[in-house]
Amino acid sequence: QKEVEQDPGPLSVPEGAIVSLNCTYSNSAFQYFMWYRQYSRKGPELLMYTYSSGNKEDGRFTAQVDKSSKYISLFIRDSQPSDSATYLCAMSHSGNTPLVFGKGTRLSVIA
Amino acid sequence: ETGVTQTPRHLVMGMTNKKSLKCEQHLGHNAMYWYKQSAKKPLELMFVYNFKEQTENNSVPSRFSPECPNSSHLFLHLHTLQPEDSALYLCASSQGGSTYNEQFFGPGTRLTVL
Numbered sequence: 342q343k344e345v346e347q348d349p350g351p352l353s354v355p356e357g358a359i360v361s362l363n364c365t366y367s368n369s370a371f372q373y374f375m376w377y378r379q380y381s382r383k384g385p386e387l388l389m390y391t392y393s394s395g396n397k398e399d400g401r402f403t404a405q406v407d408k409s410s411k412y413i414s415l416f417i418r419d420s421q422p423s424d425s426a427t428y429l430c431a432m433s434h435s436g437n438t439p440l441v442f443g444k445g446t447r448l449s450v451i452a
Numbered sequence: 453e454t455g456v457t458q459t460p461r462h463l464v465m466g467m468t469n470k471k472s473l474k475c476e477q478h479l480g481h482n483a484m485y486w487y488k489q490s491a492k493k494p495l496e497l498m499f500v501y502n503f504k505e506q507t508e509n510n511s512v513p514s515r516f517s518p519e520c521p522n523s524s525h526l527f528l529h530l531h532t533l534q535p536e537d538s539a540l541y542l543c544a545s546s547q548g549g550s551t552y553n554e555q556f557f558g559p560g561t562r563l564t565v566l
């Protein structure tokens with residue numbers, strides 16, 4: 342079983358839809374969880390960063406961590422065509438251990 | 453310049469060539485990273501430098517040779533590469549010390565090995 346599983350998509354939604362992106366993981370030692378957004382021909386940019394379980398909201402984005410299920414989610418409300426990108430989840434045990442990334446989910450928001 | 457910059461953005465090389473990738477960060481960070489991104493695969497960590505000292509070498513073949521002359525600059529020297537080394541090579545930086553989590557990435561160098 343891979344450490345981090347992420348459905349690569351592609352996922353295509355109409356503008357204004359609520360998008361749910363997910364990752365599952367196998368290592369219960371992970372405590373730090375991140376979502377990166379990567380536009381075509383660009384490097385990933387950090388979108389959300391959470392520690393342990395719970396929710397974190399930033400504008401239209403909500404990150405959710407369920408450590409008991411080893412499951413993390415990123416919700417995008419009122420999705421826009423500018424949200425079209427690949428979304429990568431990443432996680433680590435602690436601040437001084439390497440990040441483990443998912444493969445990324447490619448999202449297209451259609452106007 | 454702001455953030456993390458990488459040059460060149462695109463590189464085509466033959467298997468016998470020697471080339472170098474350059475990364476520069478303008479964020480005052482102390483840790484720098486090289487990653488390989490291939491289609492349909494997760495980001496693969498290659499090397500980590502923390503305060504100019506190499507702290508991770510993720511079983512990378514010796515045809516890839518990193519160099520970190522100072523906390524702002526990172527190089528990846530390439531020689532006798534294979535076609536399967538074609539990928540996007542990403543540089544990242546973070547605060548360093550015990551803070552590896554909030555990494556900031558450059559735009560990458562798209563490498564094609566013929």
